[in-house]
Amino acid sequence: MPLAAGRPYLAIPGPSVMPDPVLQAMHIPSPNIYEGEIDEVMHSILPDLKKVARTEGNAAMYIANGHGAWEAALANITRPGDKLLVAVTGRFGHGWADMAEGLGLEVEKIDFGLKSIIDPAQVEDALRADRDQKIRAVLFSHVDTSTSVRNEPAPLRAAIDAAGHPALLMADCIASMGCDRFEMDAMGVDIAITGSQKGLMVPPGLSFVFFNDKAKAVSSQNQVSRYWDWTERCAPEWPYQFFGGTSATHHVYGLRKALDMIHAEGMENIWARHARLAEAIWTACETWGQGGPMTLNVADRANRSHAVTALGLGGGNGQRLRSWTEKNAGVVLGIGLGMAERGDPRGDGFFRLGHMGHVNAHMILGLLGVIEAGMRALEIPFGEGALGAAAEVIAKG
Numbered sequence: 218m219p220l221a222a223g224r225p226y227l228a229i230p231g232p233s234v235m236p237d238p239v240l241q242a243m244h245i246p247s248p249n250i251y252e253g254e255i256d257e258v259m260h261s262i263l264p265d266l267k268k269v270a271r272t273e274g275n276a277a278m279y280i281a282n283g284h285g286a287w288e289a290a291l292a293n294i295t296r297p298g299d300k301l302l303v304a305v306t307g308r309f310g311h312g313w314a315d316m317a318e319g320l321g322l323e324v325e326k327i328d329f330g331l332k333s334i335i336d337p338a339q340v341e342d343a344l345r346a347d348r349d350q351k352i353r354a355v356l357f358s359h360v361d362t363s364t365s366v367r368n369e370p371a372p373l374r375a376a377i378d379a380a381g382h383p384a385l386l387m388a389d390c391i392a393s394m395g396c397d398r399f400e401m402d403a404m405g406v407d408i409a410i411t412g413s414q415k416g417l418m419v420p421p422g423l424s425f426v427f428f429n430d431k432a433k434a435v436s437s438q439n440q441v442s443r444y445w446d447w448t449e450r451c452a453p454e455w456p457y458q459f460f461g462g463t464s465a466t467h468h469v470y471g472l473r474k475a476l477d478m479i480h481a482e483g484m485e486n487i488w489a490r491h492a493r494l495a496e497a498i499w500t501a502c503e504t505w506g507q508g509g510p511m512t513l514n515v516a517d518r519a520n521r522s523h524a525v526t527a528l529g530l531g532g533g534n535g536q537r538l539r540s541w542t543e544k545n546a547g548v549v550l551g552i553g554l555g556m557a558e559r560g561d562p563r564g565d566g567f568f569r570l571g572h573m574g575h576v577n578a579h580m581i582l583g584l585l586g587v588i589e590a591g592m593r594a595l596e597i598p599f600g601e602g603a604l605g606a607a608a609e610v611i612a613k614g
C-alpha cells in the first residue's frame with residue numbers, strides 16, 4: 218500500500234526544499250521595477266549575500282542558473298586565448314572546463330577521479346611549469362555535487378602562493394554555500410560563485426558571483442562581455458543595473474526572505490547543523506554497508522560534503538530504491554550522476570541524497586527511515602542498527 222500522500226520531501230541535491238516563508242514572500246503582485254521598495258530590497262541583498270560568502274569584496278547577481286555564473290565569472294577575467302587550470306573531482310569540474318573552452322580559452326585539466334580530493338602539490342607543479350605565467354585562474358569545485366567530494370580552498374591558495382604564481386583562485390560553491398563552511402576571504406579565494414536553488418533555499422533562476430579587488434583589477438583589463446560585466450552589477454546606481462535589465466522581481470523577494478532566515482539562524486549554526494545532519498547520514502549509511510552492498514562514494518569523512526552524499530547500492534538497486542521511496546513514501550532521492558557513462562546500466566546502481574538548506578533532524582531521520590524501509594521491501598541486504606545509530610548522532614544535538 219503506498220504511503221506517499223502527505224508533504225513530499227525532494228531529497229535531491231538541488232533544487233532544495235523551499236521554505237514556506239520564501240514561497241509566501243514570492244506570492245505578490247508585480248512590483249514596479251524602476252523605483253520604490255524593490256530598490257531598497259535589492260540594495261539590502263548584496264551586503265547580506267556577502268555575509269553568507271564571508272567576504273568584504275564584491276557581489277554581482279545574474280538571472281541565470283549556476284552555468285550562467287560559471288560563464289559570468291570567466292567572461293569577466295579572461296580574453297579568448299587565455300589559459301586556465303581546472304582541478305577536477307567529478308562531473309562539475311568538467312562542465313566548467315567545457316564552458317571555458319566554448320569561450321575560446323585554453324584549458325589544462327588535472328583530473329583527480331571520482332573519489333579523491335584535489336592534491337595541492339599537483340596544482341603547484343602545474344603552476345610552476347607555467348613559466349610564462351599564462352594561466353589566468355585555477356578553477357575547482359568546493360563541493361562536487363556528483364561525487365560529494367569536498368575540496369578545502371586554503372591548501373589551493375597555499376599552492377598558488379608557493380608557486381609564486383599570479384593566478385586567481387576560483388571556487389564553484391553552488392552546492393556548498395550556506396551548507397559547508399566557506400569563508401571566501403579567510404580561505405584566500407578570489408572568485409566564488411553560487412546559485413539560488415541549493416543552500417540559499419530559493420527557486421532556481423538566480424546566480425551570484427563574489428569577487429575581491431584583485432579579481433576586479435584583472436577584469437578591468439579583460440572584460441569581454443557587456444552582459445556578464447560585473448562592474449555595474451556590483452555597484453548599481455539604479456535598479457536596472459542590478460541585473461543588466463529587468464529584475465528577477467519575485468526571486469528577489471524570495472531571496473530577501475531566505476537571507477533573513479539564514480542570518481537569523483547564523484552562519485556558524487547553519488554550518489554546524491549541516492555537519493551534524495551529515496554525520497547522522499554517514500553513520501546510518503556506514504552501518505547499512507556493514508551488512509550489504511551500500512557504499513559511500515567518499516571513504517574519508519574529512520573529504521565529504523555536508524550538503525550531498527553520493528552512494529552506491531550495486532546492480533539496479535539505486536534506481537529501484539529511488540522508485541520505491543517516491544511511490545511509497547513521498548521521498549524523492551537524487552539520481553547518480555557522473556559515476557557511469559550515460560546509458561550504461563551500471564549507473565542505475567548509484568544514487569545521491571541532498572541534505573542542503575532547509576533541512577532538519579526530523580527530515581533526515583525520516584529520510585533514513587524511508588531508505589531502510591525501501592531496502593527491506595526490495596530485499597536489499599543491509600547491516601542492522603543504522604537508524605538507532607543515526608538517532609544517537611542526532612541526540613548529541
Ligand SMILES: *Cc1c(COP(=O)(O)O)cnc(C)c1O
Nearest residue numbers: 282283284309360362391392412
Ligand atoms: C548544481 C551545480 C552546478 C550547476 O548549477 P545549475 O544551476 O544547474 O546550472 C554546478 N556546479 C555545482 C557544484 C553544482 O552543485
